[in-house]
Each structure stands twice: as C-alpha cells, then as structure tokens.
Amino acid sequence: MEYMSNLILMKFCLRFGDVKKMLDSSDILTIIGIIVGLIGIGVAIIGIIIGILVAIRPDIFTDFCNRVIGIDIKTIIRNAVKIGIIAMFLGLFVIIGVIARNRFSDANVHLEGDTDGNQWTFYGEVVNELPHGRGRMVFESGYFDGYFYNGHWLNGLRRYTEEGAYYYGSFIFNDETQRHDRHGRGRISYANGSYYYGYWRYNRRHGQGVSYCAVTGNSQSGNWIKGEFQG
Numbered sequence: 598m599e600y601m602s603n604l605i606l607m608k609f610c611l612r613f614g615d616v617k618k619m620l621d622s623s624d625i626l627t628i629i630g631i632i633v634g635l636i637g638i639g640v641a642i643i644g645i646i647i648g649i650l651v652a653i654r655p656d657i658f659t660d661f662c663n664r665v666i667g668i669d670i671k672t673i674i675r676n677a678v679k680i681g682i683i684a685m686f687l688g689l690f691v692i693i694g695v696i697a698r699n700r701f702s703d704a705n706v707h708l709e710g711d712t713d714g715n716q717w718t719f720y721g722e723v724v725n726e727l728p729h730g731r732g733r734m735v736f737e738s739g740y741f742d743g744y745f746y747n748g749h750w751l752n753g754l755r756r757y758t759e760e761g762a763y764y765y766g767s768f769i770f771n772d773e774t775q776r777h778d779r780h781g782r783g784r785i786s787y788a789n790g791s792y793y794y795g796y797w798r799y800n801r802r803h804g805q806g807v808s809y810c811a812v813t814g815n816s817q818s819g820n821w822i823k824g825e826f827q828g
Contacts, residue, residue: 637684721745741777750777761788771799787811795821802826 708719708728721732728734728745743753750768757764766783770776779785784794795806801824802808808826809816820827 633684633687637680637682637687640680640684641682755779762786766797769799798823 708723708726710717710719715736715738717734717736719728719732719734721728721734722730722745723732724730724747727748729747730745731743732745733740733742734745734750737758739756739758741750741753741755744751749770752767753765755764755768756762762785764779764783764785766779766785767781768777769780771778778800779797780799782796784792786792790811791809793802793806793808795802795808796804798804802821803823804821805819806821807816807818817826
C-alpha cells in the first residue's frame with residue numbers, strides 16, 4: 598500500500614514537473630476536451646442557478662436584467678443552458694475522438710528488437726518504425742512502460758524482475774554503454790521495502806534525495822554525489 602501511494606505521488610510529481618516531455622498530442626486533446634466539458638457544465642449550472650433565483654425572487658432579477666443588462670431574464674437562462682449543453686457535447690466529442698485515434702491508429706503497433714542487451718517486444722505508438730510516444734517494451738528481465746522519443750526512454754515505470762525492484766522516473770540513453778540509465782528525478786523501490794527517492798545521474802544517486810534501508814531501518818536525507826551520500 599505504501600509503495601502504491603508513493604508511486605501515485607511520484608507519477609503526479611513527474612507528470613507536472615516535466616510537462617513538455619510527458620504531454621503528447623493525445624494528452625493535450627484530452628485535456629482540451631475535459632476543460633471544454635467542464636466549462637459547459639459550469640455555464641449550464643449557472644443558468645440553472647439563475648433560473649432558481651428568478652423563481653424565488655422574480656421581481657428583483659427581472660428588473661435588474663431589464664434595466665442593467667438590457668436582456669430578458671428568460672433569454673439569459675435559455676442561452677446559458679444552450680451554451681452549456683453545446684460545450685459539454687463538444688468536450689465529449691473531443692474525448693471520444695482521442696480514444697478512437699488511440700484505438701484505431703498506429704497506437705498498437707507491434708515491434709521487436711534489442712536494447713540494453715535484451716531482446717524486447719514493443720506495443721505502442723511508432724514513428725518511422727521507432728517507438729515514439731506512449732508504449733510498453735517487454736524484456737525477459739522485466740519491462741518499461743512509459744514514454745518514448747525516437748526509440749529512447751523518457752519517463753516511465755521500469756520493472757527489474759531479477760532485482761525485484763520498480764523504478765519510476767526519468768531516463769537518458771548513455772552513448773558509451775548503449776544503455777538507458779536512470780537520470781533526473783525518480784524513485785526506485787525494492788521488494789523488501791527499501792527505496793531511494795530523489796535525483797540521479799547516469800544510474801547513480803546524484804543530487805538531493807532520500808533513502809531508506811528496510812534491513813537496518815536506517816534512512817538518509819540530503820545530498821548525494823556519484824552515488825555517495827554527502828550529508
């Protein structure tokens with residue numbers, strides 16, 4: 598339970614901390630659809646509230662609308678409800694369009710290859726025959742589920758089967774080792790309850806971070822340099 602709560606929090610922090618990396622066209626359209634839909638609901642609710650207030654005190658609101666706004670109160674209510682309904686449907690159509698795009702486009706392309714010395718199978722979005730966008734890459738040693746750019750990992754969840762560990766965070770492709778290294782902000786959690794949450798540089802703890810060892814019960818919080826705790 599603690600791991601899941603920390604993972605959810607980590608996903609939230611990474612998603613809103615690295616918006617440019619994390620958001621693709623599908624996310625943006627979905628957010629637009631949700632915003633438009635919420636605006637529609639808000640406008641419709643305002644229209645309904647005005648209608649209720651008018652029903653309670655028709656003299657005050659009718660006189661105010663006629664003298665100050667110059668529009669009949671019934672016209673205001675009708676237009677608010679109409680605009681709200683139209684906006685709600687527009688938002689719904691945008692979200693349905695995004696779902697249809699991901700379902701029937703190349704979002705479920707299947708590829709196979711070799712990365713980090715592991716044979717992999719990939720399901721997800723592809724551009725120029727390379728993983729690009731959302732996807733899941735499965736290895737014998739685990740999997741990576743997240744975001745890709747030109748075949749390389751950006752942000753996501755990496756499962757290390759042999760170590761019994763999960764890492765959620767940022768990656769970078771190391772040209773020297775030809776492997777994807779933990780790099781940037783991320784959290785790794787082990788089966789025994791130990792974890793490290795903070796910054797990485799080429800697979801080593803580097804920067805501010807917090808670690809906890811379930812075996813000894815010790816925790817460390819502070820600055821790390823090249824994998825060594827500095828305090």
